[in-house]
Amino acid sequence: MSHLLEVKNLDVKFDTDEGRITAVENISLSLDQGKVLGIVGESGSGKSVTAKAIMQLNPGNTNYNNDAEIILDDENVLRFTSKDDLKKIRGGKVSMIFQEPMASFAPAIKIGSQMVEQLLIHKDINKNEAKEISINMLQRVGIADAEKRFNQYAFELSGGMRQRAMIAMALSTMPKLLLADEPTTALDVTIQAQVINLIKDIIQEYQMGVIFITHDLGVIAQIADDVAVMYLGSVVEKGPVNKILKNPKHPYTKGLLEALPDVNNLDAPLRPIPGNIPSPLDRPSGCVFRTRCPNPCDNCRNGKTEMGLIEVEPGHWVDQCCINCG
C-alpha cells in the first residue's frame, strides 16, 4: 500500500542578503493514514520549514531541489502551481495548526464566518450546511456554547479555547493530513494535556495522518507513533517512538535526552550538549553534528564523511557516518 505522504530527498534553501541558506537537506519521511509522525529538534533545525514545504507556504526566496518529491495521495505537491491544485493542499487535503492560534484567525472576522468561508471554498455545500458543520466541530473539540462562540472574534476567547477553535477550523474540512506545528508549546500543562487528548481522540475518530512538530520529547512520547530527529536541517535518526526514545543511537538524540529534566529520575544530572548550533550559513561539511559531537572519529572530525540514513533494526534509521564510526 502506498503511504499517505512521502517526502523524498527534500532540500530547502533560502536566498538571503548574506547568501544562500540551507534550511533543510536531503530529508525523506513517510506517513500513513491514522498515524502520527513526530518531528523533534531544537529551534532552527528546519521543522517548520519542512511542514510549510508540504503546503507550499515557504516564501518567494525559497529554492527546492529538482529531484525532491513530496507525494501526497500519489501527486507531487511540489509541482503544484495552479490555484486549484494549491487549494487542495491549503485547507483541502491538508490543514495546519500553530503555536499561536491568532495566526489562523483574521482579527476582524468572526470565528464562525471564517469557518464557513473556508468550508465553502473547499466543499460543495451551502452556507447553512457549512454553519452546521462548523458548530458541530466546535462542539466536538469541547467548546461549550458553540453557537455563541461561532459569533465571536478570536480575541474574545481564552488561550485554551482559542487553541480548540483553531483545531476545529483545521478539522472542519476533514483533511487527510494535519500539520501541527508546536500547537501545545504556549499552553499550560493542564491545558496541554486537554489538547493532546483531544488530538488523540480526533485521530482515532477521523483516521487522518498527523505530523506533530515539537521540541518537547515528553509530548512526542505521548502522541507520536514514529519520530524523526532533526539537527541543522538534517534528519539524523528516525523510527518508531519507542526505539528512538529508549534505544537512541545518534549522539544528538542521546544528547537531547540527557539534557532533559525527567521528573521520574531526579538524580540524573542535566547534561547540556557542548557548544552551540552553528549558523546555517556555515553548515559543517560531512556530519552536521560533528562540531558538537562528544566522540567523533577522525573522518567525522575532518568532515570527510557523507550523511545518509541506514536501517539499523527494522524501521529504525540512523545516520550512516555515525554508525560506521561510533
Next chain:
Amino acid sequence: MSENLISVNNVSVNFDYQENFISKKQKIHAVNNINIKIKKGSFFGLVGESGSGKTTLGRAILGANKISSGNVIFHDDERDYDLTNINKQDLKEYRKKAQLIFQDPYAALSPRMTVRDIIAEPLEVMRITNSRQETDDRVRDIASKCRLNLEHLRRFPHAFSGGQRQRISIARALVSNPKFIVADESVAALDVSIQADILNLLKQLQNELNLTYLFISHDLSVVAHVCDIVAVMYLGHIVEMAPSRKLFKNPKHSYTKALLSSIPSIDPENKSRAIELKGEIPSALNPPSGCVFRTRCPNPCDNCRNGKTEMGLIEVEPEHWVDQCCANCS
C-alpha cells in the same frame, strides 16, 4: 541569626480594575494571604500555571510591587528590613541585595548598549562603584563567573544566541553582589540543551556566591530538578508546599496531583492519561469562595463544593504543607 533569609507573612496583593470609566471598580486578587519562609542558601521553587500570581509574589518580595496587606521581612546578617515599612535609604540598600533575573531584559534596553554596558548599568544606577576602572573590573569578574567570553563584552547582545543572552542577564543581576535572586521564568524560552546549561550555571553560582533563589517556573520537571523546596500556586494561593522530592513523590493536594499527572511522560509505554481538569482557571476578579480550586476539583467533598471551607496551609507531615480544605476532605 535567623536561618531564613526571607519571611513572607500573610501577604496579599490586589490590583484595582475598572473595565471602562463607567463600570464599577473591582479588585483583582492576584496574591492572597501567602506565608512562606525562604531559608538561606535554598533554591526555593514557585510553580503554577499562568495567572496564578507567581510574578506578582516575586515582585512583591523584591519591593517592586505594592503589598496590600501582610509583610515581607529580609533578614540580613546584621539587621532586618521590613519591606512594608521601609524608608528610601533602606530600599536602596535592599535593591543591591535582592535582584531579579529578567527573562528578556533587552526589550527595555537601548539596542546601542554593549554587553559591558548592560552588565555595568546596575552598578552605575545604584552608584556602587567609584571609578570606571572599578566598574570594569566588576563587570569582567562577574562575566567570567557567568562563563561569558570577555572578548564579547564590547559587542551588542542581538548578535548572541538565547543561551548567551540569558547569561548576560544573569551577570547583570549578579553584578551588585546580591544575596537573594528572583529568577522569573529564566529558562522558559530556551531549548533543552541551553536550558540544562543555564540551570547548571545557576546552581554553580549559588555555591560560589552563597546565593538564595526564588525560582519561578511553570515547568514542573525543571523545578523538580533544581529546587530543594517547592510551593504550588493556584489562583493567588499556595495550595501545597514541601521539599521537592516529597512533593513529586507524594503530592497531597488535588491540584498538585492533577498538575503532576499532566506532565507528559518521556516513556512512550507509560500512556496513563492526565487527570483532566474541567474548564479553565477562573478569573482573579471573582475567585471562588472557599477553596479556590473547587470549581475544577475532580473530587470535592460537599463542604468544598458549596464553598464552605476556609483556605490555609497546615503541616501534615514534617515540612509538608497542604491546604487544610483538601487535607481534611480527601
